[in-house]
Amino acid sequence: MKKLFFFFFVLLFGCxxxxxxxxxxxxxxVDKEKLTAIYKDKDVQILVxxxxxxYSPSDLPYYVLPIYLEVKNLSTRSLYIERQGVHLIDDANRQYNPIPPGDVSSMLGSNVRFSLGISYYSSPYWFGYYPYYPYYPPSYPDIVNNAFLFGTVEPGAILKGFVYFQKPTNYQKRVILRVEYRIDNETKKVSFPFEVQK
Incomplete structure (x- = not known):
């Protein structure tokens, strides 16, 4: 039911x-030309x-908001970043949580499907039976393969990929991406503010 609601939401507002x-x-x-922001301290470097x-599908940004996230662990300790610690907040205080990549992929592939069967056909020149074949909706492995996989970032390692969100409404002028990470049982928060341009 949740996936069905999300599918109709995207159909209505995501295009x-x-x-x-x-x-x-x-x-x-910040590099405004490359639309890149970087936070860095002694333990971590986060690039957004x-x-x-x-990737495929090329029109994905018309349906959802893919944001590239790269986390580099600069410390000698393990760093943890979890899905519930990453979200968007708009200037009306609406929160947008990450959409699992599998949900995004299945939503884009949710088309009418047909079953294999046999149908009767007739015309003035010929009649009989002929098979018709199922329609297989397109699959988009790039959505999953290029997704940011939340979890542990080992010392010196880089974890990177795309996080998918619902698109902010047309009335919003600013959004903030909040990223939380945990190191040595201490939770730290970083905010990345953005101006929304249509």
Whole structure:
């Protein structure tokens, strides 16, 4: 039921033109041309990039908001990042949680399916039976293969990929991506503010 609701939500609202998220500095290293923001301290470097999707389907940003996230562990200890610690907040205080990549992929492949069977056909010139074949909806392995996989980041390692969100409404002017990570049982939070441009 949850997936069905999400599918109809995207059909109604997800096909709107893509939005452009331009990073704001606010203590971060920002490249507005490349739409990239970087946070760095002694333990971690977190890079966020919008409009980085270059895979299949090419029109994915018309349905959801893919944000590229790269977390590098600069410490000698394990670092943990979990799905519930990453979300968007818009300027109306609406929260957008990450959409699992499998849900995104199955939503885009949810088309009418036909079963294999036999149908009767007749015309003035010929009559008889002929088979018709099932329609297989397209699959998009890039959505899963390029997704950010939450979990442990070992010392010196980099964890990277796309996190998928519902698109902010057309009325929002700013959104903030909040990223929480845990190291040595201490939870730290980093905010990445963006200006929403249509």
């Amino acid at each position: 709107a033109p893509t939005v452009k998220l331009v990073p704001l500095e606010d203590g971060l290293t 990039k919008t409009h980085a999707w270059e």
